[in-house]
Amino acid sequence: MKRNSIIIIVALVLTCCQEGEKQKEVITDILHEEVKTVKKLKEELTAKGFEIFDYVDEKTKDTVLMQQYFIAFLKKGPNRSQNKEEADSLQALHMAHLGKMYDEGYADISGPFGDDGDIRGITIYNTPTLEIADSLANSDPMVKAGRLEIEIHPWWAAKGFPLR
Structure with a gap:
């Protein structure tokens, strides 16, 4: 759900702004940071002994931890x-x-x-x-x-x- 919201924001920014390429780079950086954050969270939870798994929501195709x-x-x-x-x-x-x-x-x-x-x-x-x-x-x-x-x-x- 969060990822879909980000994608919509990206599309709006790219179509509404004259500086589309610059905005695209910023959004791409944000998406990469989100992936790094989830990866880090998974590593921290696993290191502490928590049981985790990824679930893919069939409707939204979002991956949920x-x-x-x-x-x-x-x-x-x-x-x-x-x-x-x-x-x-x-x-x-x-x-x-x-x-x-x-x-x-x-x-x-x-x-x-x-x-x-x-x-x-x-x-x-x-x-x-x-x-x-x-x-x-x-x-x-x-x-x-x-x-x-x-x-x-x-x-x-x-x-x-x-x-x-």
């Missing part, structure tokens, strides 16, 4: 007998833990579910291995207290695409 993440489902744990004061304290510690995971770059998104089911929320971990994600998720004070338990699954997503 896919990365493996880990989704931790935070489920009701076996020990939910805390009084309100203890539960509130654990909730504050839980939120601090999730904030720390986000600040340190280990978690990309977290949030509770809007119902009162057994699965209370999720955290998407941006770590190279399941073992690291599992260790970080299980270091949550709510999990340590038994109020929540963790179920983790590998999950693939396009690198750099925002939620809509």
Whole structure:
């Protein structure tokens, strides 16, 4: 999608500007820089142990970089007998833990579910291995207290695409 936008911009610049050749060189440099950036990103992710692959979108023909993440489902744990004061304290510690995971770059998104089911929320971990994600998720004070338990699954997503 990004590449298609750049191609459209290139076409507009070349047809609208009197200095078409100079603009063409600038755009070509930008495209080469984008390729170098993607290559560098792939090298960095691979060096850190992340699983990645290229996916070609059949509709747009764009190549999308896919990365493996880990989704931790935070489920009701076996020990939910805390009084309100203890539960509130654990909730504050839980939120601090999730904030720390986000600040340190280990978690990309977290949030509770809007119902009162057994699965209370999720955290998407941006770590190279399941073992690291599992260790970080299980270091949550709510999990340590038994109020929540963790179920983790590998999950693939396009690198750099925002939620809509």
